[in-house]
Amino acid sequence: MDTGCNDFCPCGSGNSYERCCLVQPEPLLDLLGYRINNAFDSLIEKLLLFAKTRIGELSFVLAVDEFFFWPDYDEVPESMDDFMPVALPWYLFNWIYDPDVIDEHVDIPAGQTIAEIYLAENHNQLNQLQMQLIHGAVRNPFSFHEVMASEPGYGFTLKDIFTGRQTKVMEKQEVKMAQAGDILMGRIVTIDHISIFVGCSPMIIRPSWKLPIIKMRKNMNRLFLEVTDNILLDYDMEIRALFLGIHEMETRPPKAAHSCSYNTLFQNLSYRIDDPQAAFEKLCSLAQAPQTYEALRKTAVLDDNGRIMTAEIPWLSAASKAGQEQQNSMLGLLIIDQNSLKVKVNSKTLVQSISEEITTRLGNSAQYLGSVPQAMEQEIEDLDKDGVSCSYSRLAMHRELIQKPEMRRELGHMISKHWKSWVDEKQPALNGDTPRQAVKTIDGRESVEALLMEAQREMENNEIPQWYETDPFEEVRRVLKLDKPLKNKNKSEPTNGQDYAVSEIKSIIESFSKHYLEDRVKNCSMLLCQRLEKGDEFTLNYSRPEIWAAIIIYAIAQLNFLFDSKNQAHIKKSDLFDELGIKPAIISKKALQIRKDCGIEFGDPSYTLPEIIKMFNFVETSDEYTLPGAKTNKSASADDYK
Secondary structure, three states: OOOOOOOEOOOOOOOOOOOOOOOOHHHHHHHHHHHHHHHHHHHHHHHHHHHHHHHHHHHHHHHHHHHHOOHHHOOOOOOOHOHHHHHHOOOOOOOOOOOOOOOOHHHHHHHHOHHHHHHHHHHHHHHHHHHHHHHOOOOOOOEEEEEEEOOOEEEEEEEEEOOOOOOOOOOOOOOOOEEEOOOEEEEEEEEEEEEEEEEOOOEEEHHHHHHHHHHHHHHHHOOOOOOOOHHHHHHHHHHHHHHHHHHHHHHHHOOOOOOOOOOOOOOOEEEOOOHHHHHHHHHHHOOOOOHHHHHHHOOOOOOOOEEEEEEEEEEEEEEEEOOOEEEEEEEEEEEEEOOOOEEEOOHHHHHHHHHHHHHHHHHEEEEEEEEEOOOOOHHHHHHOOOOOOOOHHHHHHHEEEEEEEHHHHHHHHHHHHHHHHHHOOHHHHHHOHHHHHHOOOOOHHHHHHHHHHHHHHHHHHOOOHHHOOOOOHHHHHHHHOOOOOOOOOOOOOOOOOOHHHHHHHHHHHHHHHHOOOOOHHHHHHHHHHHHHHOOOOOOOOOOOOOHHHHHHHHHHHOOOOOOOOOOOOOOHHHHHHHHHHOOHHHHHHHHHHHHOOOOEEEOOOOOOOOHHHHHHHEEOOOOOOOEOOOOOOOOHHHHHHO
């Protein structure tokens, strides 16, 4: 809601907007931004107090449960603080109580957000800025925003990856270190030419995560001529699920090696530790013999009290051959630096092993922060000529060798050669296309640029750019013509949304059925898909086709007890969710809603197998017994059913 020229200025001066901030120099815009942020903080306090006293704390519990897609107890995130900057504004401005879906009763009008209810009942307790914030934030969608430029002291120029809309947003302390190419997840609200985040995750998302976001955008573009805020609201569930998935992948200890856009990099793991001395004592045995506690301690840096501050622990594995003397081979290196623990692993297959060792030995005293691939310098350091392993002394020799100018020039040639061939190599991250093939589309160009940006950043962080004369990344951009606009970039008209969605859903059901479903079950699923297509209860062109396919199959499975292992047509829930890449909680709730809204009951002959229908048919025999079975005349006796 914009302020009119003759309205009171929202900065609180008492003058008209035309004579105040509208014509004032830039510094007063900063003052207005400061006032907007203060108004927002005060508004959040009022809304939270209102929700607690007027509605009850149960509403927050239900909203958080829905925000995380109704997780089981062991699936609840350990650190809720990471999510509250997003979850709280979503609860206040987006969450709606729906008594048809939520079993628990909450004293709140259905179909309204908490902020809307507060505005209706307490508008006299709000100043103009706070009312503008409510109008701007209510049902305003969250989205992924790419940092186009950073302006220290002010904020960022952001581009909504879905809509393409660019906005200058005032800086938030939590994400002030974000740089061009990074991605922020949040909701932007603009008040009188000042834009702020009303809900922003403190996690800075790496450029390579732009690829699954582009994939979601591609699905939207197939259905709609233009992606608008209303469409993003319809995709709120998918956007939130993608954000939670990215957060989980970025913060949990890896179960397998991190995939990378190129194969020349290994892994760096990062932990925050409580006590470097205690960590050293518990980890030093990883060095095996002959590296004893005292031997390692001699090379460490101690504080005035003789306690470990920094130290290096080689992770050695005892390997022996029959008839030969035992040798030690190096698997990785652990570096303790005060409250930081860095682990350099020289084999992607060993990531899980060292993660489990650290968790077992240090427990809660070590907090996993994330992992990034090592650059080629670490690979050369950690491997000897045969590419298998090197001793602790050999590692020291490689460190000395890597400082020689001629060695760095040679490595620079290797790096340039790698990226020269990269443009014509098939990349899994690009769905098997080569970068040269991918850049023929807008989505592909953005995906390739995201991969290049992250790889370039990794090289810079390891100070590798000084090794080569010509920047290989700029050469790749020149070869792929990323610096020039794409010719023939006009978007094709979207297909009929409903027709396209139904076609995709049926195709997914057909594909899944080939491996997991009997033909009879597949036919029931197709009938239900047609029922949803013809009915007006649901719109199939909203949400991903994979989600609708999973919902339909799940509903049919429930009606036919297919999740029971004793059923001849049994299927596993894990196969359904893993194959289609869907979170279970989304599906089970929606499947129940479909059956309810479409009036489909157990035993419905259109969607139920004959042997299951028989279970729901009861007949009264001539001798007054009631038995399950096919309907027949009452002249039959109980003996006829034996």
